[in-house]
Structure formats: C-alpha cells, structure tokens
Amino acid sequence: MSNSEKYMKLEDEYTLQTYARYPIVIESGDGVYVTDADKKKYLDFAAGIAVFALGYNNRELNDALKKQIDLIVHTSNLYYNEPAALAAKAFCEVSGMDRVFFTNSGTEAVEGAIKSALKYAYSKTGTDDHEIIAFEHSFHGRSLGALSVTGNAHYREGYTPWEGKVKFAEYNDPDSVKALVNEKTCAVIMETVQGEGGIHPAQPGFIKGIRKLCDEKGLLLILDEIQCGLGRSGSMYAFEQYGVRPDILTSAKALGCGVPVGAFAMTQKVADRSLTVGDHGSTYGGNPFACAAVCEVLRQFKEKDIVSHVRRLTPALESALDELQKKYPEKIKERRGKGFMQALELAGPAAPVIKESQKNGLLVISAGANVLRLLPPLVIEEEHIEEMKNILDKVISAT
Numbered sequence: 001m002s003n004s005e006k007y008m009k010l011e012d013e014y015t016l017q018t019y020a021r022y023p024i025v026i027e028s029g030d031g032v033y034v035t036d037a038d039k040k041k042y043l044d045f046a047a048g049i050a051v052f053a054l055g056y057n058n059r060e061l062n063d064a065l066k067k068q069i070d071l072i073v074h075t076s077n078l079y080y081n082e083p084a085a086l087a088a089k090a091f092c093e094v095s096g097m098d099r100v101f102f103t104n105s106g107t108e109a110v111e112g113a114i115k116s117a118l119k120y121a122y123s124k125t126g127t128d129d130h131e132i133i134a135f136e137h138s139f140h141g142r143s144l145g146a147l148s149v150t151g152n153a154h155y156r157e158g159y160t161p162w163e164g165k166v167k168f169a170e171y172n173d174p175d176s177v178k179a180l181v182n183e184k185t186c187a188v189i190m191e192t193v194q195g196e197g198g199i200h201p202a203q204p205g206f207i208k209g210i211r212k213l214c215d216e217k218g219l220l221l222i223l224d225e226i227q228c229g230l231g232r233s234g235s236m237y238a239f240e241q242y243g244v245r246p247d248i249l250t251s252a253k254a255l256g257c258g259v260p261v262g263a264f265a266m267t268q269k270v271a272d273r274s275l276t277v278g279d280h281g282s283t284y285g286g287n288p289f290a291c292a293a294v295c296e297v298l299r300q301f302k303e304k305d306i307v308s309h310v311r312r313l314t315p316a317l318e319s320a321l322d323e324l325q326k327k328y329p330e331k332i333k334e335r336r337g338k339g340f341m342q343a344l345e346l347a348g349p350a351a352p353v354i355k356e357s358q359k360n361g362l363l364v365i366s367a368g369a370n371v372l373r374l375l376p377p378l379v380i381e382e383e384h385i386e387e388m389k390n391i392l393d394k395v396i397s398a399t
C-alpha cells in the first residue's frame with residue numbers, strides 16, 4: 001500500500017463522508033506547486049479553492065505566523081489584541097469599508113452580513129419579518145443562514161429554515177430583481193463574480209442597476225467577494241471595476257492565505273443602525289494568529305503589487321485558454337471569467353478532464369458538471385500559464 005493509499009483509507013474509515021475527494025494526499029507545497037505523499041508534483045491551478053493567493057511555503061508569511069505563535073495564539077474577544085487592531089485598519093483601508101468583524105470562515109462572514117442587514121432593517125422598522133433577495137446559481141456557504149441565500153435547490157433540500165423569506169432572482173437580469181422587491185425586502189445579496197455557479201461575472205449595467213435599485217428602495221447591497229475578492233479579479237475587490245460600493249462586504253479565502261479567517265465589513269451608515277454590543281461574537285474570530293496572517297497577507301499584496309501582477313498577466317492567461325477553445329471548438333464551448341478566475345465551459349463533463357490533468361501533474365477543479373474552473377495562485381508567471389496550457393492541450397486532445 002502506498003503512503004497515499006494509507007491515508008486515504010484512514011480518512012475513508014473515520015471521517016464523515018461528505019466529500020467526493022480526488023485520490024490525492026497533498027503533503028507539501030512550494031510556490032505554485034504541491035507535492036503528494038508519494039512525492040508526485042502538481043502545478044496547482046486551484047490554489048486550495050482560491051485561497052493560496054501568495055503561493056505555498058511563502059517564507060515571509062511563515063515567519064510572521066511563527067513569530068505570532070511565540071507571542072500568543074489566542075486571547076478571546078474579551079480583550080484587545082495588537083494583530084486584530086492592525087488587521088482591522090488594513091482591511092478597512094483596502095476594502096473601503098468603515099467597520100469590520102473577523103470570522104473563522106467565509107460562511108460565518110455571510111452569516112454576519114445577513115444578521116447585519118436584518119438588524120439594520122429591524123432598527124429602522126421595529127419589525128423582524130424582512131425578506132432578502134438572492135440569486136439562482138449563487139453560493140454563499142453551508143450553514144443554515146448562508147444556505148438559505150444559496151441559489152442551488154439541491155444544497156438547500158432538507159434544510160429550509162427561511163423558506164419564503166429569501167427570494168431568488170436571475171443573475172444579470174435586473175428586471176427579475178425588481179419584480180421581487182416588496183415592502184418587506186431589506187437587502188440584496190450577490191457574488192460580484194459567481195464562482196461555484198460556473199464563473200459568471202456580473203455585467204456592468206446589472207450591478208450598477210442593482211446599486212441604483214437598492215438606493216431608491218432603501219435596500220442594503222451585500223456583495224460576497226469571498227472567492228473573487230483580494231486581487232483575483234484584477235482589482236483588490238471586484239466591485240471597484242464596476243464603480244459601485246456595497247453597503248456590506250464579505251471576504252475570506254485568500255484573506256488568511258491558508259489560515260482560516262474571514263470578514264464581514266460595512267459602511268458607517270450601516271454600522272450606526274446595525275450590530276451592537278452583545279449582538280454578535282465568536283470565540284476564535286479575529287484571534288491574534290488569524291489576524292497576524294491578515295496583516296502579513298495585506299502587507300505582501302501592497303509590497304508586491306499583486307493586483308497589478310494579476311492585471312498584467314490576465315491577457316496571457318485568457319489567450320492561452322482562448323487558444324485551447326479555438327483548437328477544440330467541439331469540446332470547449334466557451335471561455336469566460338475575470339482576472340485569475342477563469343472557466344472553460346466544456347461540451348461534456350469536466351470530471352474526466354480533471355482526472356487526466358491530475359495524472360499529468362496539473363490541479364484544476366470544476367464549477368458545475370461541465371465547467372472547468374481555474375483559480376491559480378496570484379503569483380503565477382507566464383511559464384506556469386504555458387505549462388498549464390500544454391497539459392490541458394494534451395488532456396483535452398485525448399479525452
């Protein structure tokens with residue numbers, strides 16, 4: 001039995017079987033490559049699902065985390081801590097939001113965002129029967145609140161605590177949103193670029209129209225940038241490219257580059273009438289270790305100008321994928337995406353392409369049955385794009 005087989009067997013025996021995992025046991029990572037327990041190396045165009053923006057085994061991040069471990073890892077939110085204070089300032093500066101709450105995951109950031117919007121509406125009206133508009137094919141997480149605004153009926157089946165309180169509109173269709181607004185509506189929640197739903201960027205007119213609608217009707221706009229945020233789209237947050245600003249923003253994934261941390265943040269206008277002392281909390285949320293990661297990640301984004309790097313290399317990534325689409329028009333229907341969040345919509349299932357890519361040393365993932373999703377670390381160079389293209393070329397020609 002190989003090392004990989006040994007660990008897979010243990011997981012299969014003892015963990016709750018909620019994941020259909022690929023048969024790879026990842027042991028270590030360096031830059032844009034990971035290595036499995038049997039020493040096979042893979043070029044990683046998934047980055048832990050849009051997490052490892054700055055590359056694996058990032059020396060400065062490792063050092064910052066080690067330094068924090070030797071100081072203190074956890075304090076609880078009963079006391080102040082230095083990394084949380086510095087991370088809050090840095091986060092508000094990069095996001096343009098006024099107040100932030102750090103969470104342990106993206107899902108919890110969405111929960112906090114929803115609670116903030118509901119509390120804001122409650123403080124305005126004194127009633128708590130408000131509705132939220134979300135979108136078909138959206139993904140916001142697996143807890144009961146986040147699931148309630150996730151536009152995938154299959155994920156919600158069996159757990160519908162907010163049935164009737166959340167209405168689902170069609171993404172990129174402003175009329176479908178307008179049709180759902182009533183006197184109970186308090187917020188619209190959307191991904192600026194839909195990720196799990198198949199990599200669909202919002203059209204500029206759509207997102208501007210939603211912002212306008214929210215302003216006219218007094219609704220809060222919650223933008224979920226958990227997957228598309230932090231440089232991946234070619235700007236720090238994707239909403240910057242549309243000239244809109246959300247009332248509430250969620251962020252996670254690359255925020256800790258592997259350390260579990262998320263955030264929901266809001267404008268002062270929302271904060272003034274929303275969550276206050278005793279309304280929300282988390283034992284771990286914003287702990288010194290997680291916030292040391294946030295500080296160092298945001299420091300590197302600035303120092304290395306990661307956003308400009310993504311913008312500079314996006315044309316190379318897009319044309320590599322376009323070349324594949326042109327070469328195999330009967331197998332690849334479309335390329336779409338924004339920045340380093342790209343998709344190839346295939347004519348058939350993505351699973352065999354993913355499997356064969358793995359055999360050839362490339363990690364890519366799916367976003368729906370027929371969509372191949374590419375979320376490389378933001379520090380890839382042209383040579384990695386070339387390597388990815390050559391492997392996909394070989395795999396697609398054979399599958």
Ligand SMILES: Cc1ncc(COP(=O)(O)O)c(C=O)c1O
Pocket residue numbers: 049105106107108110139140141142191195196224225226227228252253
């Ligand atoms: C847009 C979006 N929102 C929320 C989540 C949930 O984040 P997490 O898995 O960190 O809880 C995800 C995860 O994929 C996501 O892509």
